[in-house]
Amino acid sequence: MKTEYLFCPAEFPNPPVIVQHISLTVDITETEVTVTSETRFQAAEPLASLRLNAKNLEIKSLTQNGKRVEYTYADDSITLQLNRPVSPGTEFRIAAKTVCRPTDNILEGLYYDITPKGQPRTIISQCQQWGFQRIAPCIDDMRAKCTWTTTIIADSRYSNLISNGNVSRERTRFDTTRDTITYQNDEPMPPYLFFLGVGTWDTFEKDFCYPDGKTVRLELLALPGSDKHDAETAVDIMADAILWTHIFTGPERFEDTETRQKLYELCTRRFRGETGLSEEITALSADLVCGYQYPYEVYREIAMQNSDFGGMENTGNTTIIASRIMPDAEITDASYEYMLGVKQHEFYHNLNGSSVTGDTPFSIWLNEAVTVMVEDEYLAFHFGRDYIRLNNILQLYAPGTGTFSLDTGAVSMPIEPEGFNDPNDLITAVTYVKAPEFTRMIETMLGKPAFAWALDLYHKRFAGSNASPRDWLHAMEDVGRTDFSFMADRWLKQTGYPTVTAEAVYHPETDSAEITVTQKGFGTQNPWIFPFKGTLMNAAGEEVAVFSKKIDAERLTFSVPCSGPFDFAIWNENHAAYIRMERTEPDAALYLQTRLDTNPVTRFLAFSALFEREMQRLLSDESAVPSDAFADEVMRTLSDAELMRSCGSMPLLMFESVSDPQFAHAYGKLYAAKQKIFRGIASRYRTELTALYKQYDVTYNTEEFVPAVLSAQFKANAVKNLVLSILASLDTAEVHAVIKKQYAESAGATNRLAALSLYLSSSAPDRMEVLEAELLRSASHPLAFENFISAAANAARETVSYLKRIEASPKFHIEQAGEARSLYLRFAQNRKVSLETTEGRAFLKESIIRLAKVNAYITTGMLSVFSHMREYPDALKAELMTVLREIAAAVSAEESPAVYQTAKQILAAVE
Ligand SMILES: [Zn+2]
Known part of the structure; x- marks a missing residue:
């Protein structure tokens, strides 16, 4: 049966040989690398021929035990006709002399990394998963573990010549311009963990x-x-x-x-x-x-x-x-x-x-x-x-x-x-x-x-x-x-996760609770098996019952002894099971939990359920106004200094999402609803929020690695920036000034970027000037530049203009994976723009087609934003299908197979 995947488990039988040792001499020039390899094999089964993996290698010579062998080289593999058939246990050596040529954009095997000015080109390797076959012919298999000897010959100007293992022959002159060094690795190592690097670095030891x-x-x-x-x-x-x-x-x-x-x-x-x-x-x-x-x-x-x-x-x-x-x-x-x-x-x-x-x-x-x-x-x-x-x-x-x-x-x-x-x-x-x-x-x-x-x-x-x-x-x-x-079979072989509802009923006559757990989400497959832990609590904050049960059926009812009646339940303690709970209890029970649950994880889950209900209410009725109860809850949590100290702003994380299919993928509406909630909180608690903003505006000395100090600083920053983002929803000139001040005066990157993101999404008239200023400021620092690009790609307005401005800058290089990821992948994930606006879709399409030739990995990641298309409103779905069809038609199946295949798979799944 032909499957839709290029590789299946059946294609990974045990290798027919045991690889005992690989000895390499890697002779490096700036344009090509000549590898002389000798591999010692032991036959694991009767063999007349042997297939070795080899990708884009130029073969100069191949011998078995010193004698030439016949071979063919096609489809990334060399098939050797052994000089005579060998029986299991027979040892033999295959020696090869091959040439590979590093590139700037195939980031596998040996490739060029950025080189400091005036130095010979830095060359490093990346072998996971099948990169080693781009360096030398091999059994490129995780089970082909062996010991290694690696000799490097390269330009004397390189500061470091590196491979795996201990140095067995110190670095010395090889000829007038080159040095040599040998490493010995006596611990068995598979090819995917091989490393070779020659370059110019500052070494700190x-x-x-x-x-x-x-x-x-x-x-x-x-x-x-x-x-x-x-x-x-x-x-x-x-x-x-x-x-x-x-x-x-x-x-x-x-x-x-x-x-x-x-x-x-x-x-x-x-x-x-x-x-x-x-x-x-x-x-x-x-x-x-x-x-x-x-x-x-x-x-x-x-x-x-x-x-x-x-x-x-x-x-x-x-x-x-x-x-x-x-x-x-x-x-x-x-x-x-x-x-x-x-x-x-x-x-x-x-x-x-x-x-x-x-x-x-x-x-x-x-x-x-x-x-x-x-x-x-x-x-x-x-x-x-x-x-x-x-x-x-x-x-x-x-x-x-x-x-x-x-x-x-x-x-x-x-x-x-x-x-x-x-x-x-x-x-x-x-x-x-x-x-x-x-x-x-x-x-x-x-x-x-x-x-x-x-x-x-x-x-x-x-x-x-x-x-x-x-x-x-x-x-x-x-x-x-x-x-x-049984448990493993379900979790490892089934996609998805259990959606679980749980209900507890108190029986005063026996002072016990009857708990019913129902799961769905396994379709025609088997119910999931998972541990389910929880606590029943009363309004005084006392534990009435603690339970732990293995759930292995679609519906399970069990009884737990109590010490009195309870008012709310804490389900899925510490989120120990990978399940999504559907909360059915009334708001009052959830508010009780956020007040009395001392575990920040389950407390957060109750808060999230309340937030989602608030979002859903505003989405369903455009004239609805944010509730005071929810605003009070946010303010109360922000004022809990102990909780903020231990968890930063995470207990208040509010995702722009709801489970209702009607709105689950309405990204623009979700964003607007959250902004509305933020405006409600900001209007009600403006003074208090301004005070909190000042209270959390603290700077510790984080120069040294003192984890406790770093932890305190990070958490304070997170709270401060959450408060600022709530205030930013007011979008007034006064708030713009506060944001701009934080952008201009912050010492740390987190605070500056948080302010930059808010400013770029605001209506401040000079936002384009701020973008230009940051483009100039960050241009000399690769990390600052990537962070800046991400902030622009995440912006809620004018995103495409911002990104086109950055693309046009001579500083931007699409071949740089970090820059490409920050710009294109972040943009793709900004779905309210990339999927829901005409110019966003056009930019998404152009970007994917262009990037497919440069970086298949990031491009495949971008395509995943199409994967929920089935659930989109019909008009949008039709637009997106057109975009995806145009992408599939424009991307070459030979040049970018993974991108092409992924686009086809998504189309097939939706059509
Ligand atoms: Zn890892």
């Missing part, structure tokens, strides 16, 4: 010492001219992530927590230069079972500029996008948080990914899910558990880009899809957001300590080899003595 005395040299390769203090702070953060990973992961992480905290503090002080602590550190750590310890001599983070990804965990050589590798005057608070997360995330992949590797691209989700969970633990350690959990929730509910929205789109894929067109299709929010929610449900059902044990068991069982998601589940089942297979 410092030794990191584990509690047991083992030392790792940390190297940060920053862009030349980087600020020394910022780079050193970045090294402090690297060390912090590595230390935290050691002390706060592993099988016993929930034991001896005080000792761990103390050890963490002492090691941090020692790293920052304090002496005389080593004895105490040794004593504290003597009996402590810690987590992952890095096995190599050097751990490196390398700044890259042109990439489709924020970071890549090449073994021992993490690449991170330059704008997220170190603090900077232009970094936003969200990006600073991202920086912390990405450093820990990529480092943890050395264990989860590098040591224990998935078996096929279909298991990438697990690799990411577990790594994201650990990353979130790290961020929670610094920013607070509630704050990070709310941050997760935002990624589920965000309209358009959140997983609840993506999961019901025309091209949504299950966590383990039936197939894919390009491995990058697997790098989605389903992988990074929904999949971790699935593994979190397993954690909820096992309990955190057992989950930690099971994860450790999995990492020990498969150290140095490959494992499938089923292997991971078996480890969970072995520790929990439960069967997760």
Whole structure:
């Protein structure tokens, strides 16, 4: 049967050979790279021929055990006729001399990154998923793990010549203009984690010492001219992530927590230069079972500029996008948080990914899910558990880009899809957001300590080899003595999520509650299985009953003992299950919950339900006015200093979305309704809001990496900017002046950008002049420029004029992934303009057609804004279908296969 996908699981049988060792000599000039490779294979089955992956390689020679072999090269693979058939167990060597040519826009294999003036061109690699076959012929498979020897020969002027493993032959002169260096990697590594980089960087290094005395040299390769203090702070953060990973992961992480905290503090002080602590550190750590310890001599983070990804965990050589590798005057608070997360995330992949590797691209989700969970633990350690959990929730509910929205789109894929067109299709929010929610449900059902044990068991069982998601589940089942297979089948193979209603009825005669849970959203498939936790509360704020139940049917009724009657229910504690609750209780019960629920996550869910009802009311009746009760609720929450301190403005996050299909995709109307609500609050509480704005206008010293101070600053900024955006809805000259003052005088990027966004969406007569001013100001700083473009792309008015002005600037480069993403992808996601206005649709179409040739990854992302077309009003749907058909006709199936295929798939799904 022909499927609609280019790759399916059946196309990933076990490789017919075991790859034992790869030895590479990579001879680099600025225009071409000659790779001499020798691979040692052992046949796993009888073989007469062998197929190797090879993409865009020029083949100079190919030999088997030193003798020439016959081969054909077509469809990105070389088929070798072995000199004679070999039996299983036979070892043989294939040597190849091939040439590849780096480019500026194929960001896979070896490619050019931005080069400092006067230096030889910087060349770096990106191999996930199938980039290595653009460097040398290989079995480009996650199971082809082997040891590596890599020799680099390149221009002596490069500051660094880098690959994976430890240096086995120091850098020395090769000839008059070139140097050579050799790396040896004795830990088995799959090709997708290979890294090679030659370039000019400023290196910042410092030794990191584990509690047991083992030392790792940390190297940060920053862009030349980087600020020394910022780079050193970045090294402090690297060390912090590595230390935290050691002390706060592993099988016993929930034991001896005080000792761990103390050890963490002492090691941090020692790293920052304090002496005389080593004895105490040794004593504290003597009996402590810690987590992952890095096995190599050097751990490196390398700044890259042109990439489709924020970071890549090449073994021992993490690449991170330059704008997220170190603090900077232009970094936003969200990006600073991202920086912390990405450093820990990529480092943890050395264990989860590098040591224990998935078996096929279909298991990438697990690799990411577990790594994201650990990353979130790290961020929670610094920013607070509630704050990070709310941050997760935002990624589920965000309209358009959140997983609840993506999961019901025309091209949504299950966590383990039936197939894919390009491995990058697997790098989605389903992988990074929904999949971790699935593994979190397993954690909820096992309990955190057992989950930690099971994860450790999995990492020990498969150290140095490959494992499938089923292997991971078996480890969970072995520790929990439960069967997760039915639950996993549904969550991994079905798209969508359960929509759940729950009802609790009190029975005074037995002092118990009868709880009925109903789920829908599984269509013709099986009901979902999920943990369901909750609390019944009375109006005095007392817990009357606490329950936890596994839901595995469409409708389930169960009874829980109470201590008296209750007035409201807290459902889905901590949002532990990936479900969307339909709230049926009256407003009064929801208001009671926002007042009495001490958990910010479930409190937020009640608030969201109230906000949606308010939105729905205004949308259904254009003459309706915003309610005072809701405005009071917002003001009361904003005035809760304790909550704002722990969670910033997130408890008040108000999404422009409703579930009513009539308005769910009426983006312009949704925006207008929210502005109306904001105007209601601003008119009622103008004085109080102005006072709050001043109260949260605080500046701490965030020069050093002191997580508690950063956390306080970020949360204050968030509250201040929410207050400003409420006031901005008044759109008066007076408010314009306040916004403009914040734009002009803010030291930090977050506050300046928040003000810029509001100003560009306002009716202020000089908004175009402000755009010009920021274009000039940001032009010399890549990060500031990207942030500026995003702000313009998100604007609620004149968006297309703003963007055309930016496109016309000589500063803008479409080949720069960061700039293209900020302009085109952000614009596409600004649906009230990109889909609902004539000039928006025209600009969207032109942009997609042009960008398809340059960056397929971003273009495919832009196409996802079409994926809910089925649900749009007929007239708009017809307009959008025309646009999409014109795109499909204009995009070349050969040049941009993934874009073409995705456009066709969306059309097919809608037609
Ligand atoms: Zn990752």
